[in-house]
Amino acid sequence: MSFKPLPTFDELPVDKKGPFLNAWGLYGDNDQLGFLNRLTDDVVKEAAREIQSGTRTSLNWPMDAQKDIPFFGRQVFHKHVYQKPPRVVNDDVWTFNTQSSSQWDGLRHFAYQKEAKFYNGVTLDDIHSDDSTVNGIGAWSEKGIVGRGILLDYEAWRETHSHPQKDALKSGTITLSELKAVAEWEGVEIKFGDILIVRSGYMVQYNKRSRDELEALSKILPPTFLGVEQSTEVLNWIWDNFSAVAGDQPSFECWPSTQSYMLHEVLLAGWGCPIGELFDLEALSRQCEKTGRYSFFVASEPCNVPGGVASPPNIIAIQ
Incomplete structure (x- = not known):
């Protein structure tokens, strides 16, 4: 399939009758991949050059990490292991919300709220019609989310520069100027098609909280989290x-939004850009510090669930 030339950010929206900054139709009216179309064979081949030592680092938080008090009112993870006599054999059954631990948000997850339209103009009726798989995350499993990843280790940069720590479980912003300063401090080059991963320090702070604190925080509605600022400048940077x-936070962006729109609307519903949340970046942070390299090959295969909304990332970084 031939695609339209990539417009500049200032040329958005692509569909002039559609919502704010949309790129609907850029990759075809029935496209299911969105920004993943940027991960061409050539881009992935070049990304493989990042593998120098073969060191592998998982970015998956345990699926039961939030125990019985997950945020956003999501269901807890259940694991049932059972025997199958008379043989000495076990099977197990897992029941879980796809967004209660590390996750990719898929294109069925979040719509433009005012217009009630998902990526490429898909509606709730389209999604909930019988046997519909439109915008389902299963489409991402065929080739995966595979390419060059970069870690912008905001938390390490903050500590090195003696900046005050922001409470990761309260609403607050990591600004674009801070993210660019992190990249400069790391000496990492940003290349088109990169998979952006931001370490805010959420996991460190979460693990220091008592059960009573986490229970109280889980009852705050709407929840509050540190995240990337909502601004057209941030969106322009991502588009380019x-x-x-992705990030280690529950919402990637500052939550609740400080603007009249949310990044989720434009990224998911407007552009088809996957959003990764609750990635465990602590081991990756140590690995990147050890090597002095903040880029790596990353391979993630969402679960092949036709019509699925989200998925555990099954993700690993390789240096």
Whole structure:
């Protein structure tokens, strides 16, 4: 399939009758991949050059990490292990919300709220019609989310520069100027098609909280979290550079939004840009510090669930 030339950010929206900054139709009216179209064979082949030592680092938080008090009112993870006599054999059954631990938000997850339209103009009726798989995350499993990843280790940069720590479980912003300063401090080059991963320090702070504190925080509605600022400047930066974005926070962006719109609306519903959340970046942070390299090959295969909304990332970084 031939695609339209990539417009500049200032030329958005692509569909002039559609919502704010949309790129609907850029990759075809029935496209299911969005920004993942940027991960061409050539981009992935070049990304493989990042593998120098073969060191592998998982970015998956345990699926039961939030125990019985997950945020956003999501269901807890259940694991049932059972025997199958008379043989000495076990099977197990897992029941879980796909967004209660590390996750990719898929294109069925979040719509433009005012217009009630998902990526490429898909509606709730389209999604909930019988046997519909439109915008389902299963489409991402065929080739995966595979390419060059970069870690912007905001928390390490903050500590090195003696900046005050921001409470990761309260609403607050990591600004674009801070993210660019992190990249400069790391000496990492940003290349088109990169998978952006931001370490805010959420995991460190979460693990220090008592059960009573986490229970109280889980009852705050709407929840409050540190995240990337909502601004057209941030959106322009993402549009110009990345194929997917992710972080260790529950919402990637500052929550609740400080603007009249949310990044989720434009990224998911407007552009088809995967959003990764609750990635465990602590081991990756140590690995990147050890090597002095903040880029790596990353391979993630969402679960092949036709019509699925979200998925555990099954993600690993390789240096």
